[in-house]
Amino acid sequence: MSRLIVISNRVSVPKAAGAAGAQGGLAVALNSALRENRGIWFGWSGQETEEFTGHLDMQRNDGVTTATIDLEPQDIEEYYNGYANRTLWPLFHYRIDLTEYDRNFGEGYERVNRRFADSVRPLIDQDDLIWVHDYHLLPLGSMLRTQGVKNRMGLFLHTPWPPTRLLVSLPFHERLVESMLAYDVIGFQTEEWLGSFLHYLEKEMGLEISEDGCVQYQGRRIVAQAFPIGIDFAEFTQGAQSEEAQDAHDKLKASVRGRKILIGVDRLDYSKGLGERFESFSRFLADNPELASKAVLLQIAPPSRGDVASYQQIREDLERKTGHINGAHADVAFVPIRYVNRGYPRRQLAGFYRAADVGLVTPLRDGMNLVAKEYVAAQNEEDPGVLILSQFAGAALQMEDALLVNPHSLEDVSETIKRALAMPLEERRARHDKLLDSVRSEDVVHWREQFVRALHGTHCDAI
Incomplete structure (x- = not known):
């Protein structure tokens, strides 16, 4: 059975049953999948370090292995507070009036994504499935491909995806979207957000989309699909x-x-x-x-x-x-x-x-x-x-x-x-x-199973 490698901005360490501050449904569902697939959950620890070393803090709690790294204050300011939450978050929620464009934010965002890729790469075995989460890590798949990772990789976006006329206000939007096409599966919450993404691919990149949401790009075939999330x-x-x-x-x-x-x-x-x-x-x-x-x-x-x-x-x-x-x-x-x-x-x-x-x-x-x-x-x-x-x-x-x-x-x-x-x-x-x-x-277990099934699947290979 293939292992599942979950990668997200932050990692939720499993807690004992009945512990105070119970985890959210997403964490419960992902932890369950990780236990079933002997997987690893990788991400930022939420802690600062004076100098980034790439040190991995590996833990095993309630049958789930987690691996975390610390980030420098500049990383947190430019990647997290900056590009993720002052650029992408407002833009993806149609608040172009609050969107801040700063070259340092973009550089920090790419730097931290590269640090994620460098840190998680040694943990990935040949048959692992890789599931990346959310707007913090859109280019991560492309960076892993550059390092020679050929595994099946999926991205799920928990936020909306903005209409093309708003997204094109983002400097270097083409490079960001192109990097997302390194994934084999790209998931969205609703058909509306999926439609906005496919519209961008057609109008801005000239790509053809099949009726079942498959995209052909540079010799690769990608499926884009809606996977509405639920609660546990x-x-x-x-x-x-x-x-x-x-x-x-x-x-x-x-x-x-x-x-x-x-x-x-x-x-x-x-x-x-x-x-x-x-x-x-x-x-x-x-x-x-x-x-x-x-x-x-x-x-x-x-x-x-x-x-x-x-x-x-x-x-x-x-x-x-x-x-x-x-x-x-x-x-x-x-x-x-x-x-x-x-x-x-x-x-x-x-x-x-x-x-x-x-x-x-x-x-x-x-x-x-x-x-x-x-x-x-x-x-x-x-x-x-x-x-x-x-x-x-x-x-x-x-x-x-x-x-x-x-x-x-x-x-x-x-x-x-x-x-x-x-x-x-x-x-x-x-x-x-x-x-x-x-x-x-349509609970969170249904959502997880649908996405992992798509990640295992090959229905776009027939295009």
């Missing part, structure tokens, strides 16, 4: 039945004193549309004074990328908006928005989801968005809550029975909140049943 349904629903989840549910319910609960859980990021969400909720409070004291929005937003100026600005803006909205609509015994800048273990989140009458998932642009799927999985099937979901989240294509909204329209979101809170039980059950079927059947 079994693991998450088991956690949702735990005592920890029940305690979180009960405490939240008791604290609102009979009021309806809306919940949002998002990393603090401009792509999540949190400012627009707060303003939409404020609009709902203003338009429905008879309901204004009967609903609470709990927004959990752990900070991220604090070294990037645009993220510092987001936090300041949200704190200001929260204060303004609460000042306008609160009284001595009630505040309409509970804004929390910290993360919670997944089991506690499951309890919060189950307690909430409405899941408010309204990103401006998202590759998938697994919070929407977790909210559905956590619900009481006999009395489920209602999912309000942005039409611009990748999950919207799989979750048509949610209430889909335009997150840019305050009026649309406000009216949909009112509809969700008034939705009769029969309709809530009918919608939830269909959503749950999708979340259960």
Whole structure:
């Protein structure tokens, strides 16, 4: 059996069952695949070193081997804070106004990808399958090919892929996309992001695409395909039945004193549309004074990328908006928005989801968005809550029975909140049943198996 080599920006070291701070579904699924295939997970440790040496820290935990390297401060600033998160991330989320182009960022990005290639190369055996993850490592496959690696290699992009008219604003975009064609399989979250990538290949590179997504380039055949990711349904629903989840549910319910609960859980990021969400909720409070004291929005937003100026600005803006909205609509015994800048273990989140009458998932642009799927999985099937979901989240294509909204329209979101809170039980059950079927059947294990099967496969060889 071929080993699986997973390569990502950061590595999630497996934790013992029941350990605090349980891992996310992606880590659980990849760890399972690595155990099954005697694989290795390689990436950055998250730590700094004064001088890069290429030293590998090899560990084995819960049957999974991990290998990590440390990076220099300049690497982190140019590769991670710079090109990855100030150039590619905003561009891939259609925020060209926030995209920064800096030659040093690009040089740092290529340097670190080369360091990844140099470090992981000695770990790769002839028959290994190599699975690279996300926008941090787009050119890694090309660099491994340069070092003589002939193994089957796949790339999965967890973010959106922007339209061609936006991507061409990126300096040296041709070189970046060309490097991606070193992979045998290129995976995207949705058909929309896949279509944007194929459009670029056709219009900017003049390549022909077969009906099944196969591309011929310099004597090689590449398959590009959508592989929608899901949650680890079994693991998450088991956690949702735990005592920890029940305690979180009960405490939240008791604290609102009979009021309806809306919940949002998002990393603090401009792509999540949190400012627009707060303003939409404020609009709902203003338009429905008879309901204004009967609903609470709990927004959990752990900070991220604090070294990037645009993220510092987001936090300041949200704190200001929260204060303004609460000042306008609160009284001595009630505040309409509970804004929390910290993360919670997944089991506690499951309890919060189950307690909430409405899941408010309204990103401006998202590759998938697994919070929407977790909210559905956590619900009481006999009395489920209602999912309000942005039409611009990748999950919207799989979750048509949610209430889909335009997150840019305050009026649309406000009216949909009112509809969700008034939705009769029969309709809530009918919608939830269909959503749950999708979340259960298209889980993260299904996603992993589909991608690895494509990586093993050779259907493009017939072109």
